[in-house]
Amino acid sequence: MNAQVWHGHAIAKAAALAGCTALVLSLTATTADAHSRHHDPARQTLGAHDGWAAYGTGTTGGAAADAAHVYTVRTWTEFTSALADGGTAPKIIKVKGVIDAVAEGCDAFAADGYDFDTYLDTYSPENWGRDTDLSAEPDDSPEGLRRVSADNQAKAIKASVPANTTIIGVGRNAGFKGASLQINGVDNVIVRNLSFESPLDCFPQWDPTDTADGNWNSEYDSAVVHGATHVWLDHNTFTDGDHPDSTLPYYYGRIFEQHDGELDIVKGADYVTASWNVFEDHDKTILIGNSDSESTAAFDRGHLKATFHHNLFANLVERAPRVRFGQVDSYNNHFVAGDGYGYSYGIGKESQLVAEHNAFTLADGVDEATILKKWSESSLTAGDNYVNGKRTDLIAVHNAGVPDEVLQSGAGWTPTLRTKVDSPRAVPHLVDRGAGAGKVR
Secondary structure (H helix, E strand, O other): OOHHHHHHHHHHHHHHHHHHHHHHHHHHHHHHHHHHHHHOHHHOOOOOOOOHHHOOOOOOOOOOOOHHHEEEEOOHHHHHHHHHOOOOOOEEEEEOOEEEOOOOOHHHHOOOOOOHHHHHHHOOHHHHOOOOOOOOOOOOOHHHHHHHHHHHHHHHHEEEOOOOEEEEEOOOOOEEEOOEEEEEOOEEEEEEOOEEEOOOOOOOEEEOOOOOOOEEEOOOOOEEEEOOEEEEEEOOEEEOOOOOHHHOOEEOOEEOOOOOOOEEEEOOOEEEEEEOOEEEEEEEOEEEOOOOOHHHHHHHOOOOOEEEEOOEEEEEEEOOOEEOOOEEEEEOOEEEEOOOOOOOEEEOOOOEEEEEOOEEEEOOOOOHHHOEEEOOOOEEEOOOEEEOOEEEOHHHHHHHHOOOOOOEEOOOOOOOOOOOOOOOOOHHHHHHHHOOOOOOO
16 A cells, blocks of 8 residues: 555544544433433423323423523512413423512501401400301401402412423422412423422401301412312422411410411312322311312312322321322321321212321320221222331221221222332331432432
8 A cells, every 4th residue: 555545544544533433422412411301300200100190191391391491580579470481381490499478478468457456356256256257248347358468468479380380499498488389270280399388378267157166267278289180299398387386376265277288189180199298297288179069079070180109297187188089099108197186088078099008107195096087988998008017907997996987998999000119117217218308319
């Protein structure tokens, strides 16, 4: 081979090697980008078979968002603006720090002329009695001014979440105080890695006819899934935070109740998965189906399908969850019951609850018969559950301990949308370590 031919051959070989190197680098970069996207929690989607939210089209939230629809927010105004921007185009909203929806305090919502002392004096049992509610009170009455004040608060703290949205906390200390997420009539929403301190109702309503002694009734849940479909709530923490019921005052001899629920799934909502969340230090926790009425049943029959797995329910009073109508699958959850415990599972009208492979840790004095509470004649499946480390037939112990509320076994369906089912013996360790905000991987 002469020098000229050899030189040309060397150039061609070098060019080929350079092309191969470029191709390898390009493939490596593409693979790295794909790997990065896959492991970016903000773009993660619900896995196949991971509960009811995986049914049909599955749940992807805002995973497909372009750069123009990825937001980082630090204030309530920024958050609500991001929700409103871009319509239903896929979007990702990253929450940094704790956002307070009522940072200005309750006085900011009070109507002109509203005075709580006047309200207390006007509707005290001595002055008003206990036989008439306040629904007919005129707009200029203390109750009418309370209604206006309550409406002001509702408009300020309720945030409507659009379809195809992912809301995710950044790091280990992100979330909301006093906010109520409204996932209303939309499809495909993901809420992850956020702490929710329950909203305080600034203007509870007194109802003298609610029980023989009357009651203060409040509004606002931390999250409401209302007629929405394909919703995944994962690694969140729901709590009363700095304002547990023990800190609330009493008026007319009744607690001035300023909390409602932590999560409601109502009005025909469907295909919801709640995984690896913490629900703690609360009274009325989760409601699935909000009424027995036939008008409500028209929305709810055949819907309200929800899965709860690997959640921690700690120091609650009731509703973990209370179920009407829905096919609800609850497995691999850890329930920790202490003082004030009422029940965990509420068996309501036409409910079809499957509660399996769960662990219950009950404090001394808490009766295992109260884990289940019968509200209506409905059947359930409850197998392979452990109470204080011992396998326990929840239905049998309930029926023996509460013989006037006999429950029938057999929910009438078998869940198929499940990920790995862990041994209930391992559940306390797994869930207590892995559940809650700040633990998304």
